[in-house]
Amino acid sequence: MQKNKIGIFLPYAENYDSHYGGAIARWCHETLSRNLDKYHFSVYSASGDKGYPEGYKTNIYGKYISFIKNKERKYARNLLWAKIFYQIKRFTCRDSFLLFSLFNEIKKNDIVIIHNRPKLVSFLRRLGFDKKIFLHLHNSHLANLAINEINDTIYHSDKIFYCSDFLKTEVEDKLNKNNNKNIVIYNGCKNISDSNFFEPREKVILFSGRFIDDKGILELIDGFNLLKGSYELHLAGGVSSGIDNATSPYYEKIKNKIKVNDKIKNIGYLDHDLLLKKMRESEIFIMPSKWKEPFGMVALEAYLSGCKVIASKNGGAKEFLLLDAVYCDCEPKSIFKAIVKSIDIKNYVPSNDMGYFSWDNIAEKFSNELDDD
Template identity: 25%
Template structure:
């Protein structure tokens, strides 16, 4: 086991949860590969963090300042100073990564980007991205994110470390012929994710075939106390006269169980998905997918899904009808999806991550 001075410190975004009942995609990814000796830094939690991991909270008294000021990065800095890790890995916060890299130049710092760099504060301009790539090690979760970061006049190397899933934690596979007639939306219930497009498609479907059960799983945020936003209120009003159910936020294990039981998952994102974890989770469960042809999604799903245009409801509906009416197609997609998902298994991801760590921090040789 690595000693205290050779630890790896992973810094979560300020809003990210890290407990079984309150966690987003980044928290789940970090938890999946984290080792007991690692240091995980994040916000003060309202419930216990994941068992068996060393979680360090930024003082709760600083919470009101997180978004409006630099308080969170100062809290991170104090923990870096206290623990003196061999390597600091920061997720999705370029301003924090740059600050730590400049303040502690003797500690390697990596920045893992899960979103479109051109939409992130501190990365929108070429000059800002060039400064980042010269000061620290940049990681992208997909080729699409890498290309966005290096667009314009930016020069330098970006390492791709894709997202991943632990196959050992998945529910038992259910053959397509034995699945419930369920169609699901899974994710944040916001306009960018196309929850309203999902409703429009399923309302059209129910007019043709009312035998399907339709559910929206998720909320505005990744916790059970998520606010009832105007967007969600509008959806609820639309659904009053339909059989489409809004389930709300569910713990991750329950989400995976529902995905594994479903016949179809629809992912109608307007937002160019930087990766698309819901797609990977569905593919790993062998659940047929209909996804938007935006961002990184087409490359992530490969032959494991049908593609749709989120701006063309009629085209998207015809793709949905293909899935609904053709069980052979669903069975074929299920097989392709599982094969595609295996390219993103957690075991290979950990090997790639540790190889990258040793490359940027030779002191870790023999410790990983």
């Protein structure tokens, strides 16, 4: 029997790669790789090299975008060249241009899944695509549109996947109505044995993420500076995914704050397996975001690695952390109190059955939605 052809369109900024790619690329890899026997996948992405093997495709324009992104990364610390390549990217790299340039390939699919770019749904319809279109949202991009644009996107979509009930509710509350096209498919996590929960852990409070204001890193540092004792704060990540050499005014503020406390370590960007190892070694993981994290895959991974987790009160993380986390506001005193409370928790073991969030289960739910047409 011929397999259904499924096209996956990624935003041009999302490399289909375990190193330079983010949560969207990982979600696709983990779910697609478990369903290769059932479907023929084509992943359309502006990546230079295919870090993941599931049917990756690009074209000349995609390679051009990849070239510009690579140059921007290479010269990230040269403020002049970084600004030049940023401006080139800003004016010449577009998701709509990439989709248009790939349309002759994309139209061969039975279903097209567009990740995180709601306006492309209507654009693809205007290009003449008359088969199934699914929209998969990992952020609040749909809820942030005007109501007429939201309705237009819903009208032209056959299904809309959300990575959390929080994201789904944002849209439904704005429209003041539910929609049977709206479906929650959570992010997942690599299966991690619970055998390490009772092993000694380093007195480390671990943060992992992009070094941007939304992540609340400056507030985290100020909160940690109120703590007395032997704990260290380790910051994993960088200004951009996959690189350590980029800088920004916000990153410079972080570096200046770190200088006054030798218990704060910038450990740089860690590949995924190394990050999981670091989580299994650390006692506490913290995600004190200013913005409402739609899900927080990194917090799920830390949770299943046996870390005590501190998370911001708002967003989707409560859907899997439930009562097992310590919650805080993105404010130094609140973060400090959450750290103290976490340190006081002894013999910590997650109380929830987290098998629901295994990639095997998430991939099966994804497959069920593809079959239900």
